Amino acid sequence: MNEERIRHLQAIVEAALLAAGKPLSLDQLQELFDDNDRPARQLLEHVMVQVEAACEGRGFELKKVASGYRLQVREDYAKWVSRLFEEKPQRYSRALLETLALIAYRQPITRGEIEEIRGVTVSSNIVRTLLEREWVRVVGHRDVPGRPAMYATTRQFLDYFNLTSLDQLPPLSEVRDLEDIGREIEKNMQGEIAFSESVETQPDAAGEGDTPSQDSQQTLH
Amino acid sequence: MNEERIRHLQAIVEAALLAAGKPLSLDQLQELFDDNDRPARQLLEHVMVQVEAACEGRGFELKKVASGYRLQVREDYAKWVSRLFEEKPQRYSRALLETLALIAYRQPITRGEIEEIRGVTVSSNIVRTLLEREWVRVVGHRDVPGRPAMYATTRQFLDYFNLTSLDQLPPLSEVRDLEDIGREIEKNMQGEIAFSESVETQPDAAGEGDTPSQDSQQTLH
Amino acid sequence: MMEDAASNPTIDAPEDDAPAGVGPLAMVSGKPLVEVPKDLYIPPDALAVFLEAFEGPLDLLLYLIRRQNMDILDIDVSEITRQYMDYIGAIEAMRFELAAEYLVMAATLAEIKSRMLLPRQESEDDEEHDPRAELIRRLQQYERFKKAAEDIDEMPRLDRDNFVGSAALPKMPASQPHPDVDLREMLLALQGVLKRADLFTSHHVEKEKLSTRERMSSILQALSGDRFVSFESLFTPEEGRLGVVVTFLATLELVKEQLIEVVQSDVFAPIHIRSRAAD
Numbered sequence: 001m002n003e004e005r006i007r008h009l010q011a012i013v014e015a016a017l018l019a020a021g022k023p024l025s026l027d028q029l030q031e032l033f034d035d036n037d038r039p040a041r042q043l044l045e046h047v048m049v050q051v052e053a054a055c056e057g058r059g060f061e062l063k064k065v066a067s068g069y070r071l072q073v074r075e076d077y078a079k080w081v082s083r084l085f086e087e088k089p090q091r092y093s094r095a096l097l098e099t100l101a102l103i104a105y106r107q108p109i110t111r112g113e114i115e116e117i118r119g120v121t122v123s124s125n126i127v128r129t130l131l132e133r134e135w136v137r138v139v140g141h142r143d144v145p146g147r148p149a150m151y152a153t154t155r156q157f158l159d160y161f162n163l164t165s166l167d168q169l170p171p172l173s174e175v176r177d178l179e180d181i182g183r184e185i186e187k188n189m190q191g192e193i194a195f196s197e198s199v200e201t202q203p204d205a206a207g208e209g210d211t212p213s214q215d216s217q218q219t220l221h
Numbered sequence: 222m223n224e225e226r227i228r229h230l231q232a233i234v235e236a237a238l239l240a241a242g243k244p245l246s247l248d249q250l251q252e253l254f255d256d257n258d259r260p261a262r263q264l265l266e267h268v269m270v271q272v273e274a275a276c277e278g279r280g281f282e283l284k285k286v287a288s289g290y291r292l293q294v295r296e297d298y299a300k301w302v303s304r305l306f307e308e309k310p311q312r313y314s315r316a317l318l319e320t321l322a323l324i325a326y327r328q329p330i331t332r333g334e335i336e337e338i339r340g341v342t343v344s345s346n347i348v349r350t351l352l353e354r355e356w357v358r359v360v361g362h363r364d365v366p367g368r369p370a371m372y373a374t375t376r377q378f379l380d381y382f383n384l385t386s387l388d389q390l391p392p393l394s395e396v397r398d399l400e401d402i403g404r405e406i407e408k409n410m411q412g413e414i415a416f417s418e419s420v421e422t423q424p425d426a427a428g429e430g431d432t433p434s435q436d437s438q439q440t441l442h
Numbered sequence: 443m444m445e446d447a448a449s450n451p452t453i454d455a456p457e458d459d460a461p462a463g464v465g466p467l468a469m470v471s472g473k474p475l476v477e478v479p480k481d482l483y484i485p486p487d488a489l490a491v492f493l494e495a496f497e498g499p500l501d502l503l504l505y506l507i508r509r510q511n512m513d514i515l516d517i518d519v520s521e522i523t524r525q526y527m528d529y530i531g532a533i534e535a536m537r538f539e540l541a542a543e544y545l546v547m548a549a550t551l552a553e554i555k556s557r558m559l560l561p562r563q564e565s566e567d568d569e570e571h572d573p574r575a576e577l578i579r580r581l582q583q584y585e586r587f588k589k590a591a592e593d594i595d596e597m598p599r600l601d602r603d604n605f606v607g608s609a610a611l612p613k614m615p616a617s618q619p620h621p622d623v624d625l626r627e628m629l630l631a632l633q634g635v636l637k638r639a640d641l642f643t644s645h646h647v648e649k650e651k652l653s654t655r656e657r658m659s660s661i662l663q664a665l666s667g668d669r670f671v672s673f674e675s676l677f678t679p680e681e682g683r684l685g686v687v688v689t690f691l692a693t694l695e696l697v698k699e700q701l702i703e704v705v706q707s708d709v710f711a712p713i714h715i716r717s718r719a720a721d
Contacts (some may be wrong), residue, residue: 007278009296010280011278011280011295011297012280012301012302013280013299014279014280014281015280015281015294015295015301015302016280016298016301016302016305017607018239018280018281018292018294018607018608018609019294019302019305019608019609019611020305020608020610021242021606021607021620022606024305028305031304032301032302032304032305033301035622036380046404054279055387057228057232058231058232058235058275059231059232059233059234059235059236059237059239060235060236060239060607063604070606070607071239071606071607072600072604072605072606072607073236073238073239073240073604073605073606073607074232074604075603075604076232077232077233077236077237077597078602078603078604080236080237080253081233081236081237081240081253081605082602083242083252083253084237084245084249084253089601089602090601090602091493092595094497094588094591095497095594097591097592097594098497098587098588098590098591100591100594101587101590101591101593101594102587102590104594105587105590105591112358117580117583117584117587118498118500118584118587119496119498119499119500119501119543119547119580119584120497120498120499120500120541120543121541121543129720137224145355159600160599161594161597161598161599161600162597162598162599162600162604163597169590169593169594170590170593170594170597172586172587172589172590173586173589173590232714236605238609239605239607239608240605240606240607240611241611242607242608242610243610244610281609284610290611291610293609293610293611293612294609294610294611294612295612296612296613297610299612299613299614299615300615302458302611302612302614303456303614303615306614310638311621312621313621313623315631315634317445318627318628318630318631318632319631319632319634319635321628321631322629322631322632322635323632323635325628326632326652326655327655328655328656328659329655329658329662329701338620338635339635339638340638344535354588354620358663360659360662360663360666361662361665361666361701361717362717364700364701368584371659371662371701373658373659373660373662373663374656374659375654381623382560382625382628386652386653386656387652387653387655387656388651388652388653388656390532390629390652391629392651392652393632393636396629396632396633396636401505
């Protein structure tokens with residue numbers, strides 16, 4: 001593996017990534033070469049390391065995402081670069097992000113299951129938006145009455161968020177399991193029952209000292 | 222003009238040019254900055270020189286065009302990059318493969334002689350394709366009326382099939398016994414085999430749209 | 443309703459459950475509503491906006507719980523229920539359309555509250571049927587994904603934090619892609635054509651070595667142009683005896699096929715050959 005060959009391959013890879021303007025997999029990069037001139041996968045992996053190193057201190061970087069490698073503008077320069085675009089980057093509603101989060105962490109998941117956790121109906125608009133952005137897709141139907149569609153995230157979702165796999169999503173916060181909750185409640189209940197009994201007899205004194213909003217209640221009705 | 226500032230500006234310019242994917246004028250580049258942070262035109266011109274230098278030996282270069290500057294994939298790498306945009310190659314027709322095989326085994330051979338053996342005319346397209354691919358070449362002309370070209374295979378033909386000489390092809394007598402020529406190929410060509418079998422019984426309908434020249438068959442050696 | 447992604451553009455929904463923190467909770471008639479008033483009085487036109495800021499009853503409950511600095515596991519059901527009912531009552535009084543989910547939650551809270559007032563039974567249902575445990579489970583579960591949605595929103599993403607780099611294309615060779623050919627594919631084609639032509643009966647073909655045909659081609663190539671070439675020059679001594687034989691056989695075959703002519707001006711004079719069809 002001589003240096004000149006590696007530099008040559010590096011330039012070809014850079015050229016291809018910039019020409020494509022989207023991620024290219026190692027397979028796709030190998031396809032650029034003639035049969036008798038095709039670099040081995042391992043060599044190409046070494047070349048990618050070189051490409052990455054050559055981006056050091058530049059305005060762009062090599063990023064590995066789910067569908068391959070791409071050259072992208074570094075986050076540090078987003079401030080200036082975003083001025084190029086008249087439109088502000090799209091903001092997504094909480095409803096959409098929560099739905100997306102549930103699909104990402106709980107896939108495959110049906111709309112009904114999402115609604116159960118969120119406690120509200122999921123609008124068709126949101127599902128359509130996610131499907132149109134190709135962030136989610138239907139991966140099957142649950143074998144229950146109505147055969148609802150099950151949704152999962154796509155490679156495009158991972159690409160969009162700079163991820164190579166779902167493992168890279170931030171971990172979900174811990175939840176104490178139901179048994180724990182039950183025990184805790186049991187304990188707390190004892191006190192509360194006693195307390196709420198006293199409340200019954202003296203409703204005006206209700207509430208804990210830390211909620212001074214008590215008195216203003218009548219202004220509501 | 223300190224060096225760090227220039228490197229910073231260089232990175233912003235690179236980021237902007239790559240994100241834009243189209244030419245940006247110096248005015249447009251200046252617009253990326255806040256009023257109190259905007260580099261002077263002259264400074265920006267100096268930065269462009271740095272950007273250009275930083276592309277040395279890379280897969281892309283800075284080009285000045287009418288509407289400004291742009292980063293462009295170097296033409297040296299067009300050969301590889303163009304593969305990204307290629308459509309999937311079609312498969313060669315059976316007529317072409319037969320023609321190629323006959324040129325390999327019976328060279329030097331004229332088109333008329335190939336037609337005699339195949340029993341159908343050979344389209345000019347087939348000959349042109351083989352010449353363009355540099356698998357066959359004209360090695361002379363037969364001294365008969367019309368002085369038809371005689372075709373032979375080339376070095377490139379041998380290279381493509383990993384042969385050092387034609388001797389490495391199985392002799393004709395063995396070709397008949399190539400029953401186990403590779404199950405997968407057999408399967409791939411199932412349709413075509415079925416087709417050529419029907420050709421056997423109905424020689425007049427032979428060939429992929431080639432016009433039959435059946436009468437010439439008996440003139441074979 | 444609550445869910446519509448494209449909500450009223452003048453309303454900026456709070457991004458977190460502590461609206462008193464950064465930024466206004468909502469814009470009401472152009473004026474920022476910085477914080478839900480402590481006294482729970484909400485101007486009538488703010489009420490709908492206020493409700494729209496929440497992603498449903500679980501979200502509203504979480505907000506109320508957090509506002510009281512309570513732990514989810516330690517909810518003061520009476521207090522939370524009262525506050526929740528106040529909101530719902532106010533909204534109903536304003537005749538705003540209210541999502542059914544909010545009413546279902548109100549019923550659930552009322553049930554929990556009434557249960558807690560009853561003396562505990564010996565043979566209590568298992569915890570799964572304890573409505574309070576169930577509510578806490580749902581609140582916890584919802585909060586996890588609410589947090590996950592915020593995390594996702596924070597993650598660097600394309601078109602906001604990163605931009606895919608692309609460069610202009612140079613002049614591209616207008617090349618047609620070449621199909622791949624397997625040698626066996628070609629041989630199979632040959633087999634077909636041979637069957638058709640019944641070439642196998644031709645002894646002529648059988649005994650000829652392919653190297654001879656190959657050499658015939660190269661001799662013809664060397665004879666391009668209307669000129670005589672000396673017979674000896676066709677031979678390459680480095681090829682050894684075998685090569686000489688192949689060249690000789692190829693020459694004979696070329697003569698037989700009348701592709702070349704051999705000229706000797708005199709006995710023992712040098713032999714010259716040229717292509718018969720030289721042009």
